[in-house]
Amino acid sequence: MEVITDNSRSQMRKGVLEYCILSVLDRKESYASSLIEELKAANMIVVEGTIYPLLIRLKNQGVLSYRWEESTQGPPRKYYCITDKGRMMLLQMDKEWNEMVKTIETLRK
Amino acid sequence: MEVITDNSRSQMRKGVLEYCILSVLDRKESYASSLIEELKAANMIVVEGTIYPLLIRLKNQGVLSYRWEESTQGPPRKYYCITDKGRMMLLQMDKEWNEMVKTIETLRK
DNA sequence: TTTAATACCTTGTATCGCAAAGTAGTAAAA
DNA sequence: TTTTACTACTTTGCGATACAAGGTATTAAA
Known part of the structure; x- marks a missing residue:
């Protein structure tokens, strides 16, 4: 049961991370390690292996x-x-x- | 610009499809082609190549x-x-x- | 000079959504 | 009777993402 639950949780978050990161950076600039802490405080867990490539992608997109x-x-x-x-x-x-x-x-009503 | 937008749209939906499908089926049973129509009516576009493997996965999970x-x-x-x-x-x-x-x-406040 | 803490980066893997092509049953048209 | 159209289910291959794990480099304290 935990497996299914964990999977649905992580699946739901897919694609929302970009939105979260842009939201944080829209308020104030930040660097990766700090971003990870800020997102964790808002209940959105991210790890280094996820955030570094993502930041590079977003930077390459301009x-x-x-x-x-x-x-x-x-x-x-x-x-950033x-x-x-x-x-x-x-x-x-x-x-x-x-x-x-x-x-x-x-x-879902 | 369209590329980025389309990408962010499709990315955001990842992982939410399962939730949508279970929500529809919680109200009444349905088959794939009909499910696709019901989801489209709720503004959630899905295609066959997505929904068939997903239904099989959910069935295998029980x-x-x-x-x-x-x-x-x-x-x-x-x-289903x-x-x-x-x-x-x-x-x-x-x-x-x-x-x-x-x-x-x-x-995002 | 070794250790600890901080920070950035890369590689390999699993999974997902989707385009595209394929299989097959049913019914109506030719 | 054969062909065509429609419906429905299935599979294959690709691109993208999240993440675990391991690696590099800087600074300061022991």
């Missing part, structure tokens, strides 16, 4: 950009911030998300 | 069962219905879904 910044506590950090294109995409995702919430409500 | 029924309009139909295990899974999915809606609200 919805994110980054700059290096020195840290006083370790190696330099790659701070959302671009104008990213903000446009986020608005589109809001629409898609709201439609999906309505769809589920329709099916 | 959350669905099926029976053959003759049709007056063509070949026999495979009517939800099992007790499926109803338990559906309740769990309700929980997961509501948590995810809250998570998104938290991140």
